[in-house]
């Protein structure tokens with residue numbers, strides 16, 4: 001059975017023929033049941049991404065209500081990913097230049113990656129590793145002390161849990177609502193620690209020349225150190241979920257290939273590139289219209305949301321890098337993401353993890369935009 005709709009496609013076993021048909025036959029349409037416009041063709045997605053009225057957050061809710069007030073709301077609201085203010089463009093350019101510079105310095109060091117967390121032993125360990133490894137990698141790239149990498153990974157996972165819980169705030173009741181309330185409390189504390197840790201690092205003795213330059217350039221542009229530090233935490237945050245999906249889907253692909261699993265970095269990078277093409281970790285993103293707009297002859301009203309199906313655009317234009325977004329909010333982390341995923345994949349396979357066994361039993365986490373396998377779970381019992 002093909003997916004019922006584009007959100008269902010994210011966790012479907014093989015959504016790619018559906019995505020190809022969507023991009024071809026339904027470039028932009030309204031899905032009344034989902035209460036979303038859906039853009040699937042590269043031209044429609046580009047038109048929306050370019051439109052000044054297309055915002056990354058709903059106008060009335062710049063930060064998820066469930067996080068407010070508190071340190072998690074403050075952190076979220078400062079991320080360049082989550083706002084379209086004038087400061088966004090200035091800080092985004094500085095962050096992109098910083099990532100490029102750090103990446104270049106990292107590549108000069110021909111040592112085995114020291115950032116990798118301990119290799120996992122079982123399915124539950126793999127599930128944790130998928131989320132931890134990308135954050136450890138990014139923390140290392142930021143120059144944070146190795147003793148802080150695990151704390152960063154823990155806090156990002158807590159913060160992410162709070163963001164997801166806040167998105168479910170109106171749909172849960174009873175024990176689930178209580179668990180989500182606890183997740184939000186934990187996420188508030190984690191956000192406060194992340195902000196403090198990265199502020200200390202920005203002005204601390206381990207700050208690299210590139211990081212100090214980022215701080216100085218930001219100060220010159222009138223951007224406060226707290227804002228820069230929040231966005232360093234933002235780099236950890238952005239790398240986490242998409243990185244988990246990239247590594248997880250690579251393990252599944254390696255497991256399905258059996259004996260041809262990659263043993264060298266070159267082969268690992270080739271496999272990661274294939275995953276980005278054939279089974280990507282991120283399938284869609286959203287925009288919210290601040291004013292009525294006319295696109296492809298259709299009128300999208302102010303306040304309406306558009307689902308941009310990047311994975312469908314990638315079927316129509318496989319070489320265009322759609323999985324990393326485009327235009328104003330395009331991802332500045334594609335190069336490190338690819339490199340870190342290859343290192344982590346080799347590490348896991350080298351530690352003797354049985355990828356074929358993992359690929360034989362997994363499900364996808366129930367997320368609306370990221371495709372992340374989960375290897376440790378109980379079969380649902382039917383009444």
Ligand code: HEM
Pocket residue numbers: 056080081082092099138234235236238239242243246281282285286310322323324325326328329330331332333334336337
């Ligand atoms: C597999 C890995 C990754 C994928 C698939 C991915 C994908 C994306 C996409 C699609 C967007 C745009 C979202 C939108 O326009 O609504 C984005 C934004 C962003 N990504 Fe990534 N990303 C990945 C890894 C990373 C890493 C490792 C970093 C950090 C170095 C990073 C940093 C960012 C930032 C800061 C933004 C916001 C940019 C802005 O709003 O201007 N990403 N990413």
